[in-house]
Amino acid sequence: MKDYKKINKIAWNKKTAVHQDSIFYDMPSFKAGKNTLKRIELDLLGNIEQQSVLHLQCHFGQDSISMSRMGARVTGVDLSDKSIELARTLATELNQDVQFVNCDLYSLREHVSDHYDIVFTSYGTIIWLPDLKAWAKTIYESLKPGGRFVMADFHPVIWMYNDDVDDFAFSYFNQGAIVEVEEGTYADRSANLNDQMITWNHSLSETIMALIDAGLVIKDFQEYDYAPYHFIPPLKEVEASKYRLKHTEHLLPLVYSIVAEK
Ligand SMILES: C[S@@+](CC[C@H](N)C(=O)[O-])C[C@H]1O[C@@H](n2cnc3c(N)ncnc32)[C@H](O)[C@@H]1O
Numbered sequence: 377m378k379d380y381k382k383i384n385k386i387a388w389n390k391k392t393a394v395h396q397d398s399i400f401y402d403m404p405s406f407k408a409g410k411n412t413l414k415r416i417e418l419d420l421l422g423n424i425e426q427q428s429v430l431h432l433q434c435h436f437g438q439d440s441i442s443m444s445r446m447g448a449r450v451t452g453v454d455l456s457d458k459s460i461e462l463a464r465t466l467a468t469e470l471n472q473d474v475q476f477v478n479c480d481l482y483s484l485r486e487h488v489s490d491h492y493d494i495v496f497t498s499y500g501t502i503i504w505l506p507d508l509k510a511w512a513k514t515i516y517e518s519l520k521p522g523g524r525f526v527m528a529d530f531h532p533v534i535w536m537y538n539d540d541v542d543d544f545a546f547s548y549f550n551q552g553a554i555v556e557v558e559e560g561t562y563a564d565r566s567a568n569l570n571d572q573m574i575t576w577n578h579s580l581s582e583t584i585m586a587l588i589d590a591g592l593v594i595k596d597f598q599e600y601d602y603a604p605y606h607f608i609p610p611l612k613e614v615e616a617s618k619y620r621l622k623h624t625e626h627l628l629p630l631v632y633s634i635v636a637e638k
Pocket of ligand 1: 435438454
């Protein structure tokens, strides 16, 4: 699957154009000062004032700029050149001194030589990556000794299901590349997009062991029976910013979080 970066970059560049005007990403509120981080990761991050943060897969930088507004010195990294272009424009417009780097995660250390207090990544990240051992090594190499890795992402159990979450479609375990064409995008289902995308399912054990094998010490691991985003169609908001599946009484894990230390 050697072309996956090229294919996914095209898809993410097109998504960026739609996402920036979407209700999902609510640019007017963000520009007016709204912090786009969710309660889950805000609680895990704590006070990040004066901390250096490397934000992996930052998309067009709303969360990176939010962390900068919280007083952190932030560097955001993303594969999509259109996302990084927009992130830089937003940072300038909002007077936030955030560095943005356009590169593939696996070549990050060729572009970024600093070491950080925190490496952060959230929601819709590792499914785009084939090799978690190399991902974890990059995180380890980017942290200062004693630095923290903070991650919140959608739970791999949910990626076993079809779009309606009423039947199994994929293995829980990583069985190689999943090639799909998505109609629209999670931030706007009616958008005129139908691009090929290549993703991988990663079990929790694959993810956790990659971090441990890279040399990180897991400090906290949580699973959540809600998501802070309406990221798949069959969800309903049960409380402010808490979404659960609407067609089943049974609670499925929708999000997990990890904090690890170097
Ligand atoms: C769902 S976004 C995650 C960010 C955040 N949850 C948000 O909504 O702003 C996924 C991001 O991963 C990036 N990405 C995908 N593959 C990548 C890779 N190999 N290296 C770096 N970034 C990648 C995409 O360009 C996209 O911006």
